[in-house]
Amino acid sequence: MVEEIGRTSEGDLIINVGPQHPATHGVLHLVLTLNGETIKKVEPHLGYIHRSIEKMCESLSYRQFIYVTSRMDYLSSHINNHGCALCVEKGLQVEVPQRAQYIRVIMDELTRIASHELWWGAMAMDLGAFTPFFHAFRERETITDIMEKTCGARLTMNYMVPGGVMAELHPDFQKDVKSFIQLYKSKFEEYNELVTGNIIFQNRMKSVGYISYDDAISYGCSGPVARASGVHCDIRKLYPYDIYSKVAFDEITETGGDSYARYLVRLKEMTQSIRIVEQLIDNIPEGDFQAKTKAVLKLPKGEFYQRVETARGELGVYIVSEGGTTPYRIKFRSPGFSNLSALEHMVKGLKIGDLVAAMGTLDLVIPDIDR
Amino acid sequence: MLTEDLKIQCTELLPAISFEEGGEWLNAYVASEDLKSFLGKLRSLPGLEFDYLFCLTCVDWKTHLTMVYHFTSTIHRHNIVIKAKLDNSNPEIETVSDIWRTAEMLEREVYDLFGVKFIHHPDLRRLIMPDDWKGWPLRKDYEDPVNMIKL
Amino acid sequence: MDVTGKNKEQKDFPGEIHETAGGGIVLSKLDEVINWARSNSLWPLTFATSCCGIEMMSVASAKYDFSRFGFEVARATPRQADVIIIAGTIVNKMAPVLRRLYDQMADPKYVIAMGACAISGGPFFYNTYSVVKGADHVIPVDVYIPGCPPRPEALLHALITLQGKIKAGLTREQIKENSYLNP
Numbered sequence: 001m002v003e004e005i006g007r008t009s010e011g012d013l014i015i016n017v018g019p020q021h022p023a024t025h026g027v028l029h030l031v032l033t034l035n036g037e038t039i040k041k042v043e044p045h046l047g048y049i050h051r052s053i054e055k056m057c058e059s060l061s062y063r064q065f066i067y068v069t070s071r072m073d074y075l076s077s078h079i080n081n082h083g084c085a086l087c088v089e090k091g092l093q094v095e096v097p098q099r100a101q102y103i104r105v106i107m108d109e110l111t112r113i114a115s116h117e118l119w120w121g122a123m124a125m126d127l128g129a130f131t132p133f134f135h136a137f138r139e140r141e142t143i144t145d146i147m148e149k150t151c152g153a154r155l156t157m158n159y160m161v162p163g164g165v166m167a168e169l170h171p172d173f174q175k176d177v178k179s180f181i182q183l184y185k186s187k188f189e190e191y192n193e194l195v196t197g198n199i200i201f202q203n204r205m206k207s208v209g210y211i212s213y214d215d216a217i218s219y220g221c222s223g224p225v226a227r228a229s230g231v232h233c234d235i236r237k238l239y240p241y242d243i244y245s246k247v248a249f250d251e252i253t254e255t256g257g258d259s260y261a262r263y264l265v266r267l268k269e270m271t272q273s274i275r276i277v278e279q280l281i282d283n284i285p286e287g288d289f290q291a292k293t294k295a296v297l298k299l300p301k302g303e304f305y306q307r308v309e310t311a312r313g314e315l316g317v318y319i320v321s322e323g324g325t326t327p328y329r330i331k332f333r334s335p336g337f338s339n340l341s342a343l344e345h346m347v348k349g350l351k352i353g354d355l356v357a358a359m360g361t362l363d364l365v366i367p368d369i370d371r
Numbered sequence: 372m373l374t375e376d377l378k379i380q381c382t383e384l385l386p387a388i389s390f391e392e393g394g395e396w397l398n399a400y401v402a403s404e405d406l407k408s409f410l411g412k413l414r415s416l417p418g419l420e421f422d423y424l425f426c427l428t429c430v431d432w433k434t435h436l437t438m439v440y441h442f443t444s445t446i447h448r449h450n451i452v453i454k455a456k457l458d459n460s461n462p463e464i465e466t467v468s469d470i471w472r473t474a475e476m477l478e479r480e481v482y483d484l485f486g487v488k489f490i491h492h493p494d495l496r497r498l499i500m501p502d503d504w505k506g507w508p509l510r511k512d513y514e515d516p517v518n519m520i521k522l
Numbered sequence: 523m524d525v526t527g528k529n530k531e532q533k534d535f536p537g538e539i540h541e542t543a544g545g546g547i548v549l550s551k552l553d554e555v556i557n558w559a560r561s562n563s564l565w566p567l568t569f570a571t572s573c574c575g576i577e578m579m580s581v582a583s584a585k586y587d588f589s590r591f592g593f594e595v596a597r598a599t600p601r602q603a604d605v606i607i608i609a610g611t612i613v614n615k616m617a618p619v620l621r622r623l624y625d626q627m628a629d630p631k632y633v634i635a636m637g638a639c640a641i642s643g644g645p646f647f648y649n650t651y652s653v654v655k656g657a658d659h660v661i662p663v664d665v666y667i668p669g670c671p672p673r674p675e676a677l678l679h680a681l682i683t684l685q686g687k688i689k690a691g692l693t694r695e696q697i698k699e700n701s702y703l704n705p
Contacts, residue, residue, distance in 0.1 A: 019616065019619055020568075020569055020598075026570070026571065026572065026575070027571050027616060047498065047500060047613075047615045048571070048613065048616045048619070049571050049610070049611060049616070050499045050500070050613055050615070051611055051613060051646045051650060051653055052646070052649075052650040052651050052652045052653070054509065055508060055509055055649065055650065056646065056649050056650050058649075059522065059648070059649045067645065068645065071573055071645070074572065074573040074576060075576070118576070133583065134583055137583035137584065137585070138585070140580075141583075141585045154671075154673070155671050156573055156670065217423050218471055218472045219473050220424060220425060220472075220473030222425075231445065232445075233445070238448070302393060302394065304395075305395065305441070314425065316441075318426060318428065318439075318441075320430055329431070331426065333425060333426045337477075337480075338473050338477075341476045366572075370499055500615075500652070501615045508651050508652075513651075515651045518614070518650070518651045519649060519651050520647060520649070520655070521648065521649060522649065
């Protein structure tokens with residue numbers, strides 16, 4: 001719904017964009033103050049998908065609250081579950097078997113590729129091109145088929161549990177992933193041909209939505225948004241968890257700071273993720289897929305914080321425990337929340353078309369922001 | 372900088388500081404009146420330079436509220452956690468949104484869910500609940516017989 | 523009616539065709555022809571609040587195409603849409619928006635509730651203060667799809683069921699329209 005809701009005293013137009021709108025980000029409501037077509041102020045209104053997850057988790061046990069976190073940032077649901085499982089393991093001081101660690105990292109990287117695929121397709125659709133959407137979903141369907149054979153679900157899989165993973169891998173897993181890697185390498189060039197080199201996309205994205213190095217740190221940006229401005233903030237390199245310290249991959253940074261730089265960072269991250277999967281898929285060690293833990297988990301009294309790198313940025317899981325079977329307080333530090341606070345700074349003085357391009361490259365998933 | 376050195380430097384800046392044992396990073400308790408000036412020094416002094424505020428939240432302990440701030444430094448790569456106790460009946464604290472711009476929306480969220488008033492905040496109003504919602508949902512004594520179905 | 527909502531003796535085209543000299547005659551009831559035409563060209567409104575929206579996008583893409591059933595033209599504006607697929611949780615703040623969108627749609631309009639959250643609040647049923655426990659507290663629903671999220675094939679099954687209901691004259695719209703006949 002785009003409707004005028006008022007005029008300021010100088011005659012500027014105040015317009016509503018959303019909560020239901022054609023861009024497939026979710027229910028984001030922006031109130032724009034426009035002078036002609038130039039944006040003077042952007043105010044996000046949140047809460048249209050606030051499902052009170054933090055309050056609900058205070059009455060769920062440590063094994064039960066994992067299913068809710070899948071639904072927070074549903075495009076990187078494995079990584080969300082991974083972060084919560086790691087935080088609980090930190091409290092219990094449980095050692096996760098090597099086999100489970102390898103499986104977790106492979107699933108994480110496949111999820112990252114699937115999330116970036118969907119971002120690429122949806123962003124191109126925002127800018128007016130409908131074909132890349134179908135190309136992106138072709139690859140994404142291959143990944144969700146692989147996940148479905150092992151985890152049982154296509155989108156919100158509760159596969160990572162405190163202690164390891166929930167079930168053994170499907171016998172076809174290695175063969176399927178290897179054929180996916182071959183498929184991906186042959187199709188990846190299409191992405192550059194279709195979109196990256198296209199002069200229309202470059203003109204719409206270069207010098208649009210600029211954010212500097214210091215502002216990115218001050219606004220708390222993380223993930224590809226901050227890395228496109230030069231900030232080194234990849235949690236997999238700074239505070240490695242599971243076997244990320246043993247895998248060789250590059251942290252992609254650009255110095256442009258604009259939408260085109262954010263676009264390039266995500267595309268190059270996809271190739272790095274394939275590189276990680278290639279290194280690990282042949283070397284999964286034998287062993288248990290889950291450590292032995294008690295049936296009812298009780299964390300000792302204290303506070304625990306775990307950071308993981310989702311496809312959007314840094315997710316933080318902060319558990320305050322009073323020694324019982326349910327957490328006393330859980331806080332999820334969501335990456336989209338801080339990235340969204342930088343939106344106004346990025347688009348002041350630009351036109352409405354530039355707002356769409358900047359929002360597309362921020363890669364917002366609104367249930368992650370509202371929790 | 373190591374945890375021991377951080378402890379020494381913090382005690383030099385604010386003698387009334389107290390530390391909590393255990394925990395992955397240095398946890399420090401600061402009085403709510405001294406918080407703003409102490410955090411300003413943490414941001415600007417060379418050697419400390421905590422420029423990245425990555426988590427701002429509040430915990431309701433039934434007798435009092437505690438504000439929790441998590442900082443890291445992108446230059447020196449050290450982390451610190453600062454906490455401040457607030458009174459249950461009238462929780463007020465100075466805003467830090469002029470030092471770290473990310474605190475603007477984070478503090479609005481804490482106001483919305485816990486009722487903590489941030490003095491000198493540029494725009495303090497509800498963020499995720501509807502504008503006319505009554506009550507502070509994440510407090511432990513929040514009752515909502517209409518909407519909440521208890522198991 | 524069987525599972526697809528079609529009567530066993532229902533034909534693909536609702537009418538009898540008689541070959542006569544100089545052309546042919548088609549004999550049918552106007553209601554049946556109109557229902558047949560409406561059910562094969564429903565335009566959905568793009569309304570996705572959370573995770574089920576991604577499965578709806580999968581159904582729109584090439585593997586589980588829904589444009590072969592007539593749903594290709596997904597409209598962003600409610601004034602031009604026929605069916606609203608509620609994919610995702612409805613919360614207290616979003617409920618007036620949903621009601622407004624439904625009111626802006628032109629008759630005849632149909633509603634599909636997709637996923638556990640839209641049926642009854644789903645996984646967010648206990649101990650939440652902001653979730654509406656089921657989209658049918660806000661607008662009347664014709665077809666419910668269970669699942670969290672439902673598979674794309676389940677959404678296709680629901681679309682075919684809705685088409686069957688329209689052809690048989692059993693959706694809420696049609697019952698309301700015809701209620702003056704049986705007061």
